[in-house]
Amino acid sequence: MQKTFLRQALVALSLLGVAVPLSIPSAQAQTYSAALQSKTNAAFQQWLQNDLWSQAQQRGISRSVFDQSLSGVQLNWKLPDLVPPGTKPQTPKQQTQSEFGSPGNYFRKGTVDSVVSNGKAKLNAHKSLLAKIERDFGVPAGIVVAVWGRESAFGTVKIPYNGFEVLATKAFMATRKDMFRAELLAALEIVQKGYMDSAHLKSSWAGALGQPQFMPTSYLKHAVDYDGDGRRDIWNSVPDTLASIAAYLQHFGWQKGRDWGFEVNVPQNVSCSLEGPDQGKTFKDWTALGITRVNGKAFPAQEMAQESFLLMPAGRHGPAFIVTPNFYVLKNYNMSDLYALFIGHVSDRMSYGAGGFQQGWGDVGGLYRSDVAAMQKRLQKQGYDVGKPDGLAGFKTRRSIGIWQAKNGQPATCFPDKALVKAIR
Structure with missing residues (x-):
């Protein structure tokens, strides 16, 4: 999914179990003159009625849906990554001088413990629903709930922005405006098809929708009406939200009956440069190299002939893993090794009572x-x-x-x- 690094960081704060608004970081906002804003606002309204309407019409969007969705929409000048017409992109110093820290920061004990505790409660509260979702989509309940917790703190994070305002602003003058134009047209299609009305199309400041934080194009592909009310309501419906997460992972190839991966010991004579999804070996081959599970158990017998991959997110300075293709399905949700590892790790702790990583994260970064x-x-x-x-x-x-x-x-x-x-x- 298309998400910005800054939005990910804000959602990470919500994992403490506190509802944190996905607000715009003030350090990222730029200041523009009143004259430039006035000129750009006028150009924006012309763009809506001329260029965008023409494209929307070609996509089968009716005039009534277009007007209803975009009526009163103004540019949001507080959004980051804006490039008004006639200006050049501005690169804040913080972007170049931001810290490169330890991967261990992603797995702070208080954060993980909070998500695990709340996730266990959600697993119990929605046990029958999650069992049905697992039967229908093949994705384990713990994985679905872990994604839910990671994306919106189990639906407690406030999603405050008018999705059309955010998407239209970014489609007109963001650094990736072509991508956001496609997302804006997809949002109009959501309303046109009756999946959700425009008034309830709330987003983060990055344009991601609802509790699963789908971009509109992902919503069209993966959102599910699982409660049968005729709407794909990923904002308010728990069944729709959880089934939509499972549908997303199923679409990207989740292999039913396989785990995501296992923490392992990697002997010093096995090079850490063997890491990567393009250097797969069978579990049997990794075992022959001397790689073993940290808990002393054997790898599952049904996995031994299956392809798997070495993952060392901190190199020799942290825990190592042998992961299955399901790990890279999780990574499709958010293109980050640490994100996918967080989901798998939290799922194991919620579902099986697994403990923390046995190998600590080294003092790297700075x-x-x-x-x-x-x-x-x-x-x-x-x-x-x-x-x-x-x-x-x-x-x-x-x-x-x-x-x-x-x-x-x-x-x-x-x-x-x-x-x-x-x-x-």
């Missing part, structure tokens, strides 16, 4: 993202595939670091640190 990005660019120049040099250590960056370290006679840690940033030149 860098700026700009430092990491510069290191990534230097690795790229040397022929390493680091993915996008964005200052975040994804699996391609991690394993490239490990390969560089091994080639240069250093122990492979597969994770950036201050010494490494200085050494890679």
Whole structure:
């Protein structure tokens, strides 16, 4: 799904069990002159009635739905990432100098414990509903509830914005306005098809809808009317919300009957550079390399011939996992290894009473993202595939670091640190 990093950070605050509005961070808002705002507002209204209406009409949107949905909609100048016509994108200093921290920050004990506790209560309260959803979609109840908790604190987070205002503003003058134009047209289609009326189409400030935080295009593909009232109400209906999450994961290939993954011990003679979804091995092969589960149990017999993948989100500085393709289905919900790991970990703790990670997260971080990005660019120049040099250590960056370290006679840690940033030149 298309979500911004900042929205993810705000939702993370809600995991403490407190309803936190998905408000706009003040540090991201830009100040524009009254003259520029007045000129742009007039151009926006012309754009709505000319360009957008023409595209909406081609999509089968009626004039009445168009007018009803967009009547009174004004530009929201408080939204981040805006580029008014005739101006250039502004890059706040915070974006370049933001901290690159330890992955362990994503799994603070108080946060995880709160989500697990509340999630167990939800599993019990909606036991029969979740059992039916699991039969229909093949996705375990714990996974569905963990996503629900992660996205909207089980529906307690306030979703305050007029979705059409947010989407129209971003479609007219955001850094990714073409993408948001498609989302705005999809929102109009939602109303046109009678799935939800325009007055109730509330979103986050990033344009994500309802408790599952679907963008409108995802809503059209995955939202489900599971309570049979004729509406796909992911704002107020628990059955619709939970079934829609399950439908999303089913669509992206959730394999019924398989787990998401297992925490493991990785011997020192097994390179951390073997990580990644493009370097799969069977569980039997990983076992032959000496990789074992941290709890001492054998891998499930039915998994031994199945493909799986090494995941080391902090390199040698944190826990390691052998994950199944279901892990990468979770990652489709939000393109982050840590997000998918959070969902799987919380689900295990809610559903099976599993404990915390047995391997601790190391004391890593303390860098700026700009430092990491510069290191990534230097690795790229040397022929390493680091993915996008964005200052975040994804699996391609991690394993490239490990390969560089091994080639240069250093122990492979597969994770950036201050010494490494200085050494890679």
